[in-house]
Structure formats: C-alpha cells, structure tokens
Amino acid sequence: MENVLSYKDYIGTVSFSNEDEIFYGKIHGINDLVTFEGTTVKKLKASFEESVDDYLATCKELNKLPEKTFKGSFNIRITSDLHRKASLIASQKSISLNDFIKKAIAFAINHENEIDCAQ
Structure with a gap:
C-alpha cells in the first residue's frame, strides 16, 4: 500500500504539500479528526505514532471508544x-x-x- 502508515492497528494516509514543503496526513477509522505532519519521513512517522498514542490516551481519559463504529450498512453508487x-x-x-x-x-x-x- 502506498502513502499509508500503520501503527497499533491504526492507519494514516500520507500526502505531500509542495507549497509548504511538508508531509501531512490523518488517522483513519477513528471517531475524530486527528492529523499529523513532518518535514521529513522520519519526523512524519514519529508524528503519526505520537498522534495515535495521544489520541488513545485522550480516549482513555474520556472513557470513550477510539474506533469508529460501523453499523454494517452503507449506500453505494454504481452504474x-x-x-x-x-x-x-x-x-x-x-x-x-x-x-x-x-x-x-x-x-x-x-x-x-x-x-x-x-x-
């Protein structure tokens, strides 16, 4: 898989802003919007892992489930x-x-x- 980081069963997608010269991304499969960024791949990975750890700690403090709930039904659009x-x-x-x-x-x-x- 390209442009994806994985840590503790969470994935984050990665993009690059040429204008800002920065890598950035967001964590998927969670109930909130959590982003991360870095100017190098090493810093990006560290930021992603820190964001996951911080999010999990916050959820624990709030007694909140971190994973997004999927109800098992969704609409699709096909030809x-x-x-x-x-x-x-x-x-x-x-x-x-x-x-x-x-x-x-x-x-x-x-x-x-x-x-x-x-x-």
Whole structure:
C-alpha cells in the first residue's frame, strides 16, 4: 500500500504539500479528526505514532471508544449496467444481491494485493 502508515492497528494516509514543503496526513477509522505532519519521513512517522498514542490516551481519559463504529450498512453508487450484471449473477447463483455484494467485498478484501485501484 502506498502513502499509508500503520501503527497499533491504526492507519494514516500520507500526502505531500509542495507549497509548504511538508508531509501531512490523518488517522483513519477513528471517531475524530486527528492529523499529523513532518518535514521529513522520519519526523512524519514519529508524528503519526505520537498522534495515535495521544489520541488513545485522550480516549482513555474520556472513557470513550477510539474506533469508529460501523453499523454494517452503507449506500453505494454504481452504474446501472454494473447493477444489472451483479443482479443477474446473484440470480444465477440463487442468492440475494445483498449476499452477492457481501461475498464480492469479502473476496476483494482477501485479494486486496491483486486489486488495481488506479482504475
């Protein structure tokens, strides 16, 4: 995975501001907006880890769960042709469209390194 840092099961995405000559990012999968930055890769990594540690300590002090809650349902926007094809495959497999999408997501997660996200 490119432009991603990982620490204590948390991930942070990384970007670069050419104008400010700084690396910056934010932690994902949490209930708040927590950012980090650094002028070098070493400083960026240290800032990310410090931000994770600080966030976890703050959550503990506030008796708050740090991880974002996912309810298990979400809306997606796809083309009508893709919707039709998925529905047809689900019908051929005698499963609901919802079950087909769950299986497709599980398959993608289990094969994440094979997915070309450039499309």
